[in-house]
Amino acid sequence: MSSIQNKLHEIKNSLPESITLVAVSKTKPVADLMEAYTAGQRVFGENKIQEMTDKWEAMPKDIQWHMIGHVQTNKVKYMAPYVSLIHAVDSIKLLKEINKQAIKNNRTINCLLQIKIAEEDSKFGLDKDRAIELLNSDTFKAFKNVKVVGLMGMATNTDNQKQIATEFDFIHSLYHNLTKVYLEFTTLSIGMSGDYPLAVERGSTMVRVGSKIFGERIYK
Numbered sequence: 001m002s003s004i005q006n007k008l009h010e011i012k013n014s015l016p017e018s019i020t021l022v023a024v025s026k027t028k029p030v031a032d033l034m035e036a037y038t039a040g041q042r043v044f045g046e047n048k049i050q051e052m053t054d055k056w057e058a059m060p061k062d063i064q065w066h067m068i069g070h071v072q073t074n075k076v077k078y079m080a081p082y083v084s085l086i087h088a089v090d091s092i093k094l095l096k097e098i099n100k101q102a103i104k105n106n107r108t109i110n111c112l113l114q115i116k117i118a119e120e121d122s123k124f125g126l127d128k129d130r131a132i133e134l135l136n137s138d139t140f141k142a143f144k145n146v147k148v149v150g151l152m153g154m155a156t157n158t159d160n161q162k163q164i165a166t167e168f169d170f171i172h173s174l175y176h177n178l179t180k181v182y183l184e185f186t187t188l189s190i191g192m193s194g195d196y197p198l199a200v201e202r203g204s205t206m207v208r209v210g211s212k213i214f215g216e217r218i219y220k
């Protein structure tokens with residue numbers, strides 16, 4: 001077994017079966033993704049639409065492609081035919097475009113609302129009130145081809161486990177309350193390489209793990 005396959009198995013074995021593991025493969029070559037695929041992995045996460053589309057074209061068609069990065073409205077059309085879940089939706093404007101492109105492709109596209117839980121200013125996302133307002137708006141309710149199935153969050157990049165736990169508890173509590181009203185809510189996407197065991201403890205249903213499987217990323 002290759003090192004990628006070993007790491008994948010190790011992580012899979014440590015997760016409860018009910019948790020979906022998204023293998024975050026951004027910047028990695030198709031050969032690396034194929035190793036994970038051969039080991040049984042079928043859910044991959046990318047953060048650039050062009051790169052994800054290239055990989056979708058090159059790889060087997062039973063893969064679920066998740067867009068985990070910030071999405072520009074004018075690029076939604078490139079992934080609309082095939083994307084399985086869009087994690088980082090944070091505006092009604094973006095939902096409108098996703099709905100439009102979903103209609104064009106005669107399908108429904110599943111999305112998560114990104115909630116801002118980290119301290120850093122740079123992290124995208126809605127606050128709690130804006131998220132609730134969006135879900136309750138008539139504009140959103142009129143979008144028939146886009147389905148919001150849960151929430152996504154990124155904790156602060158810190159060694160302070162207590163702070164990360166507090167941030168995960170905040171989004172989990174919001175998620176839990178919304179599941180009572182929105183029966184299509186099934187997914188809480190929290191947890192990355194550095195904090196996924198904690199995220200699982202705090203109610204995650206989907207973790208997004210990259211470097212722990214594929215190794216550190218080198219940005220050119």
Ligand SMILES: *Cc1c(COP(=O)(O)O)cnc(C)c1O
Binds near residue numbers: 024211212
């Ligand atoms: C890159 C990325 C990840 C994975 O990060 P690792 O620390 O390598 O596991 C998860 N979520 C998002 C949104 C990312 O951009």
